Structures are given as C-alpha cells and as structure tokens.
Amino acid sequence: xxxxxxxxxxxxxxxxxxxxxxxxxxxxxxxxxxxxxxxxxxxxxxxxxxxxxxxxxxxxxxxxxxxxxxxxxxxxxxxxxxxxxxxxxxxxxxxxxxxxxxxxxxxxxxxxxxxxxxxxxxxxxxxxxxxxxxxxxxxxxxxxxxxxxxxxxxxxxxxxxxxxxxxxxxxxxxxxxxxxxxxxxxxxxxxxxxxxxxxxxxxxxxxxxxxxxxxxxxxxxxxxxxxxxxxxxxxxxxxxxxxxxxxxxxxxxxxxxxxxxxxxxxxxxxxxxxxxxxxxxxxxxxxxxxxxxxxxxxxxxxxxxxxxxxxxxxxxxxxxxxxxxxxxxxxxxxxxxxxxxxxxxxxxxxxxxxxxxxxxxxxxxxxxxxxxxxxxxxxxxxxxxxxxxxxxxxxxxxxxxxxxxxxxxxxxxxxxxxxxxxxxxxxxxxxxxxxxxxxxxxxxxxxxxxxxxxxxxxxxxxxxxxxxxxxxxxxxxxxxxxxxxxxxxxxxxxxxxxxxxxxxxxxxxxxxxxxxxxxxxxxxxxxxxxxxxxxxxxxxxxxxxxxxxxxxxxxxxxxxxxxxxxxxxxxxxxxxxxxxxxxxxxxxxxxxxxxxxxxxxxxxxxxxxxxxxxxxxxxxxxxxxxxxxxxxxxxxxxxxxxxxxxxxxxxxxxxxxxxxxxxxxxxxxxxxxxxxxxxxxxxxxxxxxxxxxxxxxxxxxxxxxxxxxxxxxxxxxxxxxxxxxxxxxxxxxxxxxxxxxxxxxxxxxxxxxxxxxxxxxxxxxxxxxxxxxxxxxx
Numbered sequence: 001x002x003x004x005x006x007x008x009x010x011x012x013x014x015x016x017x018x019x020x021x022x023x024x025x026x027x028x029x030x031x032x033x034x035x036x037x038x039x040x041x042x043x044x045x046x047x048x049x050x051x052x053x054x055x056x057x058x059x060x061x062x063x064x065x066x067x068x069x070x071x072x073x074x075x076x077x078x079x080x081x082x083x084x085x086x087x088x089x090x091x092x093x094x095x096x097x098x099x100x101x102x103x104x105x106x107x108x109x110x111x112x113x114x115x116x117x118x119x120x121x122x123x124x125x126x127x128x129x130x131x132x133x134x135x136x137x138x139x140x141x142x143x144x145x146x147x148x149x150x151x152x153x154x155x156x157x158x159x160x161x162x163x164x165x166x167x168x169x170x171x172x173x174x175x176x177x178x179x180x181x182x183x184x185x186x187x188x189x190x191x192x193x194x195x196x197x198x199x200x201x202x203x204x205x206x207x208x209x210x211x212x213x214x215x216x217x218x219x220x221x222x223x224x225x226x227x228x229x230x231x232x233x234x235x236x237x238x239x240x241x242x243x244x245x246x247x248x249x250x251x252x253x254x255x256x257x258x259x260x261x262x263x264x265x266x267x268x269x270x271x272x273x274x275x276x277x278x279x280x281x282x283x284x285x286x287x288x289x290x291x292x293x294x295x296x297x298x299x300x301x302x303x304x305x306x307x308x309x310x311x312x313x314x315x316x317x318x319x320x321x322x323x324x325x326x327x328x329x330x331x332x333x334x335x336x337x338x339x340x341x342x343x344x345x346x347x348x349x350x351x352x353x354x355x356x357x358x359x360x361x362x363x364x365x366x367x368x369x370x371x372x373x374x375x376x377x378x379x380x381x382x383x384x385x386x387x388x389x390x391x392x393x394x395x396x397x398x399x400x401x402x403x404x405x406x407x408x409x410x411x412x413x414x415x416x417x418x419x420x421x422x423x424x425x426x427x428x429x430x431x432x433x434x435x436x437x438x439x440x441x442x443x444x445x446x447x448x449x450x451x452x453x454x455x456x457x458x459x460x461x462x463x464x465x466x467x468x469x470x471x472x473x474x475x476x477x478x479x480x481x482x483x484x485x486x487x488x489x490x491x492x493x494x495x496x497x498x499x500x501x502x503x504x505x506x507x508x509x510x511x512x513x514x515x516x517x518x519x520x521x522x523x524x525x526x527x528x529x530x531x532x533x534x535x536x537x538x539x540x541x542x543x544x545x546x547x548x549x550x551x552x553x554x555x556x557x558x559x560x561x562x563x564x565x566x567x568x569x570x571x572x573x574x575x576x577x578x579x580x581x582x583x584x585x586x587x588x589x590x591x592x593x594x595x596x597x598x599x600x601x602x603x604x605x606x607x608x609x610x611x612x613x614x615x616x617x618x619x620x621x622x623x624x625x626x627x628x629x630x631x632x633x634x635x636x637x638x639x640x641x642x643x644x645x646x647x648x649x650x651x652x653x654x655x656x657x658x659x660x661x662x663x664x665x666x667x668x669x670x671x672x673x674x675x676x677x678x679x680x681x682x683x684x685x686x687x688x689x690x691x692x693x694x695x696x697x698x699x700x701x702x703x704x705x706x707x708x709x710x711x712x713x714x715x716x717x718x719x720x721x722x723x724x725x726x727x728x729x730x731x732x733x734x735x736x737x738x739x740x741x742x743x744x745x746x747x748x749x750x751x752x753x754x755x756x757x758x759x760x761x762x763x764x765x766x767x768x769x770x771x772x773x774x775x776x777x778x
Contacts, residue, residue, distance in 0.1 A: 054202030056167065057231030059179060059192065061240040062273075062454055063626075064667045066170055068179055068193070068285075073166035074138045076100065076130030080111045081120040082158030088148055092159055095144040099137065100129040111158075128289075132166040132184055167193075169285045175243050177299040178236075178277050178401070178452065181285035189288075190297060192234065192452070195402045199456060202231035235455040237273035242266060242546075242576050244621060246276040249571040254280045257555035257564060263300045263431050266572065269439035269538050269547040271469040272448035274399075275576075277301050302404045305428040306551070310366045310499075310561070311515035311536045312423025314438055316375035317363060317487060319387035322480040325378045328360035328487065337369045339376070342415040346372060364491050366499045366514065368422045375421025376414075384420060385409070390475045391437040392447050393429055399450045405430050423515065435549045438536050441484050442511070442544040445476030485511045489541045503537060503566035505574045507584025512537020512569065514561030519554065530554050535565035539573050540585075546576050579626065605653055607643030608636050613657050626652045628666045630683070633657030640678050654679050665709055668695045676711055685709055 180191020205228030335353025362370025394409035419425035488511035521527035538547035686708030697712035
C-alpha cells in the first residue's frame, strides 16, 4: 500500500513537473522566440493612428476671386445587414435610385452584398453616384431615412453618409484648361492642379495614441502628434473678368463657324503675365467624367504646334527693321517670285499681284513676295533663322503649365528657307510662343518668360513668394520695336487694304497681323478646303496693356484670319481695355476734345437694386464694370456705391442679395476705408479698424453672436495690388496719327496669302506637307 502511494505520488509529481516544464517552454517560446511577433500584435491592439487630412491649397485669380478650393462633401453609405433585418430592401433601392440616379440593378447588388462567410456586409459605399456629393443630395437622403423611420417605426434604416471633402470649381468651365482638375480620389490630373501638385496638396498630419480593448483612449498613455501642413494657395495672373470676355467671344464665334477647335491667349506684354487662356471645346472640371471626347481636355495653347502662316511675318519684319533693311517706300513687283534651285514660283494670295507696290503696302496686304524678298533675300538664310530663334521659336517658353511643346524649325532647301519668311513649311510653333514674340515687339524688344502663377502663399507660415517678370533676352532695340509696331498698326488702321482692318477699335491704337495656313491632306499635298486662321496683336500701340492671339482651326467658312479671327480679337480687346480703365483717344480734334471731356467725368454706378442677380451680373460684365456679389440670393436687395455715384477707375460695384445675422463677407482688400465701412454697414456687422489708407488685411470673428470684421489699413503706396501690371493704370494719351480711311463695312477681308506656299508635286513640297498645321505633342 505504501509502495503504491509512493508510486502515485511520483507519477503525480512527474506530471506536475512535466506540465511545469511544458509551461515554461511555452512561455519561453512566446516571450523569447516569438517575442517580436507578439509585441507587434499587442501594439496593433492598443496603438492607433488618426490621420488629419491636409487642406489642398486654394487657387484664385489676380483679384482674389476663388477658382478652385476644397469644400465639404459626403459619401452615401448603406448597411446591407440592417436593411435586410428591417425588411426595407426594395424601398431603399428605389429611394436611392430616384435620388442618385444609380441603376436599380447596381443598387440591388450593393444592398445584397455578402462576405466570404455568407453574412451581409455592415457598410458599403455607394459609388460613383453617391461618392463625394454635395449637401443637397445628403438632404434628400436624410429625408428618405426619416420617411422610412416614420413609416416603419424603426430607428435604424441602414442608409447614411460619411463626411469628406472634394475639389470644387465655382466658375465651372471658366479657365478649365488652365486649372485642370483632380479626380474623385483627389489625384491631380491636368493643368495647374498637376503642375503645382506638390505645393497644393500639403502633408497630412497624424495622432498616434493608445487605447484599451474597447478602443477607449488610455488617459496616461504617450501620444505622438505630427501637425498637418496645409497646401499652398496660388494667386494667378489671370483676371476672371477678362477670361469671361475671352470665352464669351469664343463661344459666339464657335457657334457661328463650327470649327474643329479654337484657342485664345491674352497677356500683359510688359510682363508676360497671362491674363486669360481658353480653348474650345472645353469641359467642366466639377463633372470631368461627363466629357466623352478626351481631346476636349487638351490645352492647345501650350501643347499644340501648327504652321503659323502670316502672323509669323512679324518676325521677318522686325528683323529687317532691326538690321535697317526695311525701307517702307522702296518698291517691288508683287504676284510671284522664283527661288534658285526651285522650279515653280512662290505666289501671293492674289497670284496676279497688285503690280509694283511699296514694301509698306506689301506689309498691309500681307504679300508673301514682299516677305520672301525681306527675309530670304535681304536678311539671308542665317540671319533669318537666328532672328526666329532669338524670338523664342524652336524652344519652350518655360510657362508654368504641363506638357508644353517645343515647336519645329527644320529647313534644308532654299525654298524652305524662303517660305520660312512667311511662316509656311518647315516651321511649326505653339500659340504661347507666338504671343511671347509679339509681346517682345510691344514692350520695347524684350522677350519675356510667360507665367501664370503670380504669388504662392503658405497658409502655415504666412510667407508669400511673388513671381517676378523675367527677361529672356533683348531681341530688338527699343526704337526698332517701336517702329515695327507702327508698321503693324497700319495693317489694322488702313481700312482700305489692311488685312487686319476688322480688328480696328475706334479710340484705341491697335497693331496686329492676320494669318491663314492650309492644312495637309495626309497624302503629301494640301487640302485647300481646310485651313487654320489666326490673328495676333496688341493695344494700345502707344502704351500696350494687352496682347492677344486668336487661333481658329478649320472654321466652316471661306473667310481667313482677317474675317474670322480679327473680329474675335476686337471684341475681347475692346471689352478688356474698357474694363481696365484705359481711356480712348482720337485723332480728329473734335473727337479728341469730346473724349477728354467724357474722360473727365467718371462712369456712374448703374441702378441694379431690384433686378435679378443674374441680369445684374450680365449687365456689369457687358459694360466692363469690376464687381463682387455678396450672398446666395436671386435678387439684388442693395448695392454699393448707390446708383448714379461716380466711380473711380477700377472701383468695384458690390451687389448684396442677403441681409442675415451671419452674412458672407466680401474680399475688401484694396478698398478705401470709406468703401469698406459703407459695405460692412449694409451687412450690419461689427467693425474694428487699425491703420489708415487702404485695406490690406481682413479677418472675421464672432462676438456676442454677431460677426465682427477687423480691417488693417496701410497708406496708398502700400495698397495691396497697386503694382499689378498696370491693370488700373491709365494709358498715356496717344497722339500718333492713323492712316485710316473710310470705314469698310463690306464683305470679309481678303486674307493674307499664307496659303500660297509652293504648289504640290515638287519633292520638297511633299516633304513640307508631311507635317500637319496643327499637331498635338506631349
């Protein structure tokens, strides 16, 4: 018995010892050999990271008008498990179908979704129709949820939303090709959004903390906080009002001529700040997915190359003026000219010519023969090519937009050098290169680097980086540039023979040049039924404020650059100069006196109170007023200044459509103290003022339930925006006399002869024709 008890004791002791050894071994295995794995597992359980999303930078025009910003958005979600538990599947599907316009079959698939174990999912996003929608859609979803709760007497319906943010473009398609867009994932796709993506997107912040098994934050646990860095804000050189004038004129012409595409760029020639840039067809970046044709996203202004035609004659003319080879009174035989080694003559648009005429008349009529003699014979091959390169062709301008093309300059034979002189054959350029070149003539001979971002502001530090105008090179002397401009002015001012006469603007001196190129047929020849027409110029000649290029690809009309593109230029420039406050001048003494009298009397504010906001905005845009709207109402309930008040140059008209306890506050930077106080008084908000002069900063705070605006003022010499490229400066009075005859109100102008390249059939011509006038490059 004793022996048996001892054996049992030894057995039990051995089992306990063995169990203990196994336990110790297991602990050693877990704690030592698998320590790193279980340490990570534990950390994942109690450690959490909360992402703080960075705000993407805002994009505004030169006056502070918002063109792109982040706004609140919402994503609709459904809970299939709850929906099926409550037995409301069909009602949810039908309700969301009516709100989101998502196909019923796709909604049914969504609310019936199960995981790999056969259980209904607990949360599913309704994409894409319910992804990043605005408040109006959310309100409808909430109404549907409330309706289901009431009808079925339930608390949970399985439908809801989560807060998010999205990129919003308040002006819709305005300047779409400049701005580009971000997709629904927030990825920058095109335009400035893509070019400045690193600066705009910022850096997300994070908060690392520890919690218990239920997810409750541990009170004494260590935290690691990484602050969010919001994206930089971009202030552009664009003026949204001038951009509107550009797009409005383009749409009118597009509806009339139905071209393949159109491109317009406007710039301040003294700095090459881009004031406006547009293409048609276009797209709405808020609904980019609705645009089916990918070509509509293409920014031809910087990406497309084309044979420029007679607008390129500006370079040849400038070169001969600079080299003192251009004698406006010397004569030549127009019609045709032969090139050594080439069997067929080159022709003017009028093949029989105009007889023996002066070189100045050749410029006005855009004679190809005149420019072959000037560029090929007088300047010579090498100097002609050198001037082309000096004006920035065959190299990128460096504009801050993605995908800029370089252009082509590749002549080999004598005839190809000869046709270079009038922009035909072995030369292809971009619209932005052309505009930079003509601006060099307008600004006194300086080739400038074009740019579109005026200022980059860091909201985290308050630091602002301003882009300064950059001179690439001096291509002409100031006197040569001025003289070239006077010859180009006569192309427009001569209402009898000037090919650019349809760009003439009464009261403003305009310099410019028309262009037309015939498109290749793809078979080594040219299709004379298709062309690219253009006009390029600037105004006023005596003090240039704006330079514009207009390109129309294959308009459905027989008219050329003078008949199609020049009137578009005229509409844009005349509206823009009036908007800028540039006074008109006249050559006739009585008209001049009348103008000076009218200029002494400032424009008066129109009576807009009581009108719809839409009609008031249209009236102000049409008449060139600078204005700002306050509120979201449909009717103007008050305005400042009041009707009949004399307006200073560049002074804004403010339209108010609301008077609530918490109204939206307009941007008052640059306004005088008097104007700011008047506007804020209308809004019935509190006001605090520091400093004197003009408003340079403003902030809004809530005090006792009422909005209070704090204004910081500085003297006139520090007025915000006072140095902005002369937008509000008055042009000096022009005394130069135009050679203007009687107004020509007849049919469209004969074009400028850029089409008169070598006849098809010669081997060198076949090589020329292999390049399309409008070619897209990446």
